[in-house]
Amino acid sequence: MIDLVSIITTGGVILFYKALCQIKEDVLGKVIDGCLQQKTSLQLGSMKVQWVILNELGLIFIVSYQEIFFIQYIDVLLKMLQTQFKQIYNPAIKQKGIYKSIPEFDSGFEEVMKMWQLYCDKRSEKEKEGPTRTQDQQQEQFSTFEPKVETGNTPNEEPNDGQQKLSKSEIIKMKMQQKSGTRSPKDGAKSPQDGAKSPVDSRSPKQSVIMNTNITKKQIDSLDFTSKGQTQVQSNQNEKYMTQEQEDDLLKQFIGDDDPLFGSDDENPKQQKKQGLFQKLTGKIQNLTGNKQLTEEDLLPVLDDFKNALMQKNVAEEIAQKLVDSIKTNLLATKTKAFQSIRTSVQEAMKSTLTRILTPNRHIDIIAEALRAKEKQKPYVIVIIGVNGVGKSTTLAKLGYLFKSQGFSLMIAACDNFRAGAVEQLKTHGQCLGIPVYDRGYKDDPPEIAYQAIREATIKKIDVVLVDTAGRMQHNEPLMRALSRIVTMNNPDLVLFVGEALVGNDGVDQLVNFNKALIVNSPKDNVREIDAIILSKFDTVDEKVGAALSLTSATGKPILFVGVGQKYTHLKKLNVNTVVRALLQ
Template sequence: MLEQLLIFTRGGLILWTCKQLGNALKGSPIDTLIRSCLLEERSGAASFDYTASGAAYTLKWTFHNELGLVFVAVYQKILHLLYVDELLAMVKQSFAEIYDPKRTVYDDFDETFRQLRKEAEARAEEMKKSKQVGKPVSSGKKQGQVQKAGRGGDKQSNEGGLASDGGDGNAVKGRRLENGISNGNHVVSKESNVVGNANGKENTSSNLGAFDVNKLKSRSKVGKKTEKTATLDSKGSKAEAKKKITKKNRVWDDAPQEVRESKLDFTDTKGENADNNIEVVAADHGESMMDREEDYSSESDAEEEEEVGKESKPDPKKKGWFSSMFQSIAGKANLERSDLEPALKALKDRLMTKNVAEEIAEKLCESVAASLEGKKLGSFTRVSSTVQAAMEEALVRILTPRRSIDILRDVHAAKEQRKPYVVVFVGVNGVGKSTNLAKVAYWLQQHQVSVMMAACDTFRSGAVEQLRTHARRLQIPIFEKGYEKDPAVVAKEAIQEAKLNGSDVVLVDTAGRMQDNEPLMRALSKLIYINNPDLVLFVGEALVGNDAVDQLSKFNQKLADLSPSPNPRLIDGILLTKFDTIDDKVGAALSMVYISGSPVMFVGCGQSYTDLKKLNVKSIVKTLLK
């Protein structure tokens, strides 16, 4: 049974709801659809499932892009209503005929909807009956077909459809077995001039010409000479390298303790002692890149305008130029899916070359197609430029955070409540969680925020020592309990210690774990459930493409499945690392934001403590579409 049908504008004004149904929806499925699907460019999907507040609904929708209207039908998830798609199409067509932008009340549409609904339900019943009444093929007829096929079996094989050994004399021997593996002889067609056998030899026709063996011998001699000279050169270069490189002496345990500490501390590249190292490093770091206002270069805009100007000039050599130019001048009545397909395919390929996951690129193109289909193409406008403009708007909408990501404001709000602001860093192995935790700590320090680190990576050897080194260089207190401890308990004790010491922020370092490692994911879920942090930050590499989708989706899924809470905490934000190594392959940022719905809060772009930036949405979008 249909629960509700609504018609509203893209601006959010509800024009009509079905009063005949009169069913009050549990929860807020329409708001969730708009927030989680339509605003996040997932409108190309066939349907949306809503499960909350003890209710389970399926929502289907369609657009009238020329009028800017949205039609949504809601029904119980357990039901499979076959007539909903057809009903939406009929309602869309009928409502468009009476729509007036100046009107806001359409009570006269109730009777029209009642007739349309009866008609759609009647058609669905007829389709069900026709499927049930459909006559199956009789067994006698099947037997006759089998016998007929059996009589002709001397000319055709059972699986491959090739001639058998006892069939046509002109056919080449060889048959595919039932498991798809050949019997040793290559099977070729009658028209082919090449006959292959099991040992891979080929008999070619005489018109291909003979091969000169002398040329091959001469080439092989030249190749051997070059190889010999190359090996001699490489040996000489290796010998010279060995002479030049001199290994420095290491100081081991038999040396005095003062010498041992100064020599074995390799964190200082200038070779100064450990005591002076803290002051020198703190003085040389400078201002964090997070506080620099990054202006998007106007040069790239100027270059883009030049390219657009070049593209707008007609090229008479191109086929069909006059017709496409005439179409762009005159405009087109309504855009159809066939008009959008070439531009969308080119756009999808471009996004994939920028490291956007294939699944995400396809969904984005589907969403853009749904938002443009049926829309009128303006005069002096190309389909490709219209599609690109729609995609640019979609990308900006996705990458722009839908909530505040001002951590400093949240820190001061938590300080007023006399509790520390807790940030948990999670992610897979080797992405740079500890290093970027130190960058965030340094940035907070510059804003007069007292920070404490919590070494909750009790799994990986050397993790505590690594964090201790960062803490010593930044002169930040660290809470540690060693290895093989419960990280949830360590984090809880660190938060209690921060309350006593008056620390404003606690940065919790966790062990790297793959998304499929259930014991470690269970431990992470326990840590988040017990300590209820203010921010769960996923640290991911900008180098990954399709794997970003798998990592984030499975992290969120595991956190939801393994949490004992009915409302589990998921990932709140993303820290993207190694952003300086990818050139223009910035698609991982889009893939991560799209699959999780969480914003990119920090971007790591180097190895020093100052190399932490905000995500420039405009720059990312321009790079993706360039």
């Protein structure tokens, strides 16, 4: 059934490997790749591989099998492996990244396989039996049982006076005698106990059946399942086998007592349905009448639904979790309003929190700030930063069109001399917009190019200078230091981070690390940070607008504009109410 069972660390160290057949595929390598993609199973030809990650110990438990066998309860096997291996695994065996010893798990593995097989057998029996009958139902069925005895009389005839009706105790003895394998004397054979011959060796269809009543005391005692006899038989059985309760207790040690195998809710579905309906009606009445004090049990299901909905809208998981935790803290021990459900209360709190997060603490009006800089006869300088391919140059051209339409004179500084064609791209935008582009080719240092562009704009009394920078990944420290030099050397009026609306967790990581690089590499007397965010490609996400919430919540930086297309006019202010409605739909 099972082809492979293995336990490895998240770093790839093999702690246990048991191949029950020849394995041709690189299962462990494929599993590690799958973990990076946040998968929990994969298909390798005809082989199905499932695994579970134990984050607290940094372990991965792997099971593979042939899919054609339709093996069930693999998740239970993985859980049993976790429970058993945790008893012998000590994280202290890893010192300075080196494992000093590998725990022995062969005997533990054998025990797990036995318990898993027992679990599979008990689950199969439970599914075949269906709902458990109550004691009253069993007693009712037993009390209506009557043995079928052929009397030779017609259906309308009364039984013979000599034919005595069997008592209940005699019925029990007869049934147990049949179960124990003793042949009935009516078959014409000798009884194995006393060798008595049946009074009737052969009979005609109308001949009465005479049952043998010559039962010995030994036979009666062997069929005695009253308290005394049952205790003696049970004690003999316990010497060889575990009782049902012992098996269940042992299984609970591996999988817990909340498994469906031990659940009693399924035994009486009608009662469960009645209780569920009563609870639902009670909850609805309390919600309608109001003044229901909210508990954690009330809030958790609703908050989980909201968290999943936010993550589906591209909100980073960490941000979504912090948000629901904050709302739970605020709503605990409060009371619902009259004629208001719990979901409505949570939704109102969520709406208020989302609006507060997306509403900027600092109001940035680039047109007003540019006018103030113009009055001081100095150019208003904006530096555009971000990772590769997010649309920095296109966003810069849209900003140029915005300032141009307001009557400002502009200059573009081409400081991206790393990407081939970057300078030519800016010159094309400059020709379309009628904006001069200052460049020094692909040789000079970008901070020096920006400095010379600002100096020339000051001499020519140009109002606004837009500085384009090369895209770079947030974890590349040399390039991040070079970017910081552009900001610290030229001290721009505004530093704008351009991020994609398509990303979730990656966008948060990019923004946080860019902002951290600016802070770390700034002089102590003039610490610079990212001032605002522009979200590009906002028109491609439809209702998945969660990146706006993730980026704003992670750093508290406001979203200045969103790009909604490829044309120069496709740069809009973020509508907070629209984003909140999309997140709560």
